[in-house]
Amino acid sequence: MPGAAANRFPTLQKTVLFSELSEQELNYIAERAVVRNFEAGQLIFSEGEACPGLWIIETGKVRIYKSSPSGREQVLAIEGPGSSVAELPVFDGGKYPASAASVNEAKLLFISKEVFQSLCLKHPEVALKVLRIVGRRLRGLVGIIEELSFTTVRHRLISLLVRMAKEGHRTSEGVEITLAANQQELAAQMGTVRELISRNLSRLQAENLIQVEGRKIVITDLPALQEAMKDQG
Amino acid sequence: MPGAAANRFPTLQKTVLFSELSEQELNYIAERAVVRNFEAGQLIFSEGEACPGLWIIETGKVRIYKSSPSGREQVLAIEGPGSSVAELPVFDGGKYPASAASVNEAKLLFISKEVFQSLCLKHPEVALKVLRIVGRRLRGLVGIIEELSFTTVRHRLISLLVRMAKEGHRTSEGVEITLAANQQELAAQMGTVRELISRNLSRLQAENLIQVEGRKIVITDLPALQEAMKDQG
DNA sequence: GCGCTGCTGTGACTTAAGTCATCGTCCGCG
DNA sequence: CGCGGACGATGACTTAAGTCACAGCAGCGC
Numbered sequence: 001m002p003g004a005a006a007n008r009f010p011t012l013q014k015t016v017l018f019s020e021l022s023e024q025e026l027n028y029i030a031e032r033a034v035v036r037n038f039e040a041g042q043l044i045f046s047e048g049e050a051c052p053g054l055w056i057i058e059t060g061k062v063r064i065y066k067s068s069p070s071g072r073e074q075v076l077a078i079e080g081p082g083s084s085v086a087e088l089p090v091f092d093g094g095k096y097p098a099s100a101a102s103v104n105e106a107k108l109l110f111i112s113k114e115v116f117q118s119l120c121l122k123h124p125e126v127a128l129k130v131l132r133i134v135g136r137r138l139r140g141l142v143g144i145i146e147e148l149s150f151t152t153v154r155h156r157l158i159s160l161l162v163r164m165a166k167e168g169h170r171t172s173e174g175v176e177i178t179l180a181a182n183q184q185e186l187a188a189q190m191g192t193v194r195e196l197i198s199r200n201l202s203r204l205q206a207e208n209l210i211q212v213e214g215r216k217i218v219i220t221d222l223p224a225l226q227e228a229m230k231d232q233g
Numbered sequence: 234m235p236g237a238a239a240n241r242f243p244t245l246q247k248t249v250l251f252s253e254l255s256e257q258e259l260n261y262i263a264e265r266a267v268v269r270n271f272e273a274g275q276l277i278f279s280e281g282e283a284c285p286g287l288w289i290i291e292t293g294k295v296r297i298y299k300s301s302p303s304g305r306e307q308v309l310a311i312e313g314p315g316s317s318v319a320e321l322p323v324f325d326g327g328k329y330p331a332s333a334a335s336v337n338e339a340k341l342l343f344i345s346k347e348v349f350q351s352l353c354l355k356h357p358e359v360a361l362k363v364l365r366i367v368g369r370r371l372r373g374l375v376g377i378i379e380e381l382s383f384t385t386v387r388h389r390l391i392s393l394l395v396r397m398a399k400e401g402h403r404t405s406e407g408v409e410i411t412l413a414a415n416q417q418e419l420a421a422q423m424g425t426v427r428e429l430i431s432r433n434l435s436r437l438q439a440e441n442l443i444q445v446e447g448r449k450i451v452i453t454d455l456p457a458l459q460e461a462m463k464d465q466g
Numbered sequence: 467g468c469g470c471t472g473c474t475g476t477g478a479c480t481t482a483a484g485t486c487a488t489c490g491t492c493c494g495c496g
Numbered sequence: 497c498g499c500g501g502a503c504g505a506t507g508a509c510t511t512a513a514g515t516c517a518c519a520g521c522a523g524c525g526c
Binding site: 127128135150 | 303305324350360381
């Protein structure tokens with residue numbers, strides 16, 4: 001099936017993990033990878049399951065999260081095309097530490113851990129790449145811990161808005177940004193509940209720092225918003 | 234200095250990371266490693282500093298932690314002899330994501346990232362070992378996030394006591410354990426403040442679940458203690 | 467013994483977080 | 497048009513977390 005392999009080729013090449021491999025090696029992987037399609041919100045794997053291999057995202061976004069017995073969720077990361085998911089449990093032989101689900105419609109490649117491990121042994125650069133990626137992931141987790149442990153929901157929300165402001169577009173009123181998700185999801189991303197998102201947005205609006213119109217938010221006073229973040233560090 | 238190298242040899246051999254290397258290779262590393270001694274509580278590196286290499290613990294314990302502007306601390310991990318510290322930032326070229334300090338008197342080996350990276354390229358098994366260790370670390374961090382995000386201080390404290398109970402020794406009164414650190418440090422390990430540790434210990438005692446005598450704690454009713462953990466999710 | 471220091475216990479209080487219930491609005495669909 | 501579902505706002509309340517201040521008590525040095 002060289003045809004099928006050729007189809008997957010462009011994705012693999014774009015994948016950070018494999019960017020330095022030769023065409024031949026990419027084909028080797030492509031022939032051994034399995035494609036799977038997921039519809040929006042579909043579960044990819046669950047926390048606690050044995051981990052048979054790793055996933056490469058071809059299209060769509062994937063949400064990696066923990067859920068509590070009481071139904072609350074904490075998002076650990078959201079990954080997009082070219083990223084890999086579950087690189088790590090592949091190596092220590094343990095279970096998945098968290099669950100993953102597609103955010104929207106998504107197409108993923110699955111690579112068994114045997115194939116991947118032998119690839120790492122043959123091409124040590126790949127292993128180093130994995131380490132680099134995992135490094136980024138670890139930084140992300142440490143950041144979450146820092147926020148959970150030291151800051152308030154208000155602080156985390158402002159922090160998100162300020163980060164988004166960098167990519168929003170300026171208007172005469174201020175910087176305009178659009179929330180990518182509903183409040184339930186935002187809450188999961190900052191480890192709290194929906195109501196607190198709603199309340200804090202209202203409060204920021206009452207303080208004349210932002211203007212909320214549905215998911216569109218105009219940051220009317222960015223400097224003051226950043227200042228408000230420092231207040232209760 | 235073959236003599237100096239020989240001195241470091243036993244440690245390297247015991248190090249999880251290098252357990253599969255030949256004597257020759259261990260010597261290669263030993264000759265390029267630098268020994269450094271730290272007194273109790275001394276800073277090894279600070280969050281945000283550039284990361285010139287990784288550390289191997291020969292003796293003593295090392296505390297990896299984040300600190301907040303207001304002075305609070307959150308412990309991410311405590312590592313003992315044979316463990317490595319800062320394996321990860323070595324690879325992605327970034328800064329240290331957290332700080333590290335010796336808990337007690339400690340002796341560490343320092344290996345520059347150049348030496349270590351070339352070692353990984355020459356011996357892919359080492360890279361896989363690193364990945365395995367990093368996997369464990371990542372699980373630890375995810376566990377902290379889960380606790381911070383879903384549970385109360387009371388829950389975390391009970392959880393710690395129950396874990397320690399496995400290694401405590403039985404008496405006629407119950408299982409006896411000894412806290413390894415003062416309350417300030419316990420608080421840092423569970424991401425809270427000293428007062429809450431004190432209060433929660435008192436409360437558990439008032440509920441007849443434990444008996445506190447300084448740092449010695451007798452768990453008089455282990456099953457009930459475990460039950461109390463389930464109560465508030 | 468005296469005073470210093472580090473550690474702990476606790477009261478009194480403030481504030482953040484979370485829960486529960488309710489209501490309104492928008493939107494799609496039969 | 498009217499119904500239902502998803503989403504968001506919000507009031508009322510409970511509880512956990514954190515802050516501040518202070519007191520008590522071992523242990524140590526002089």
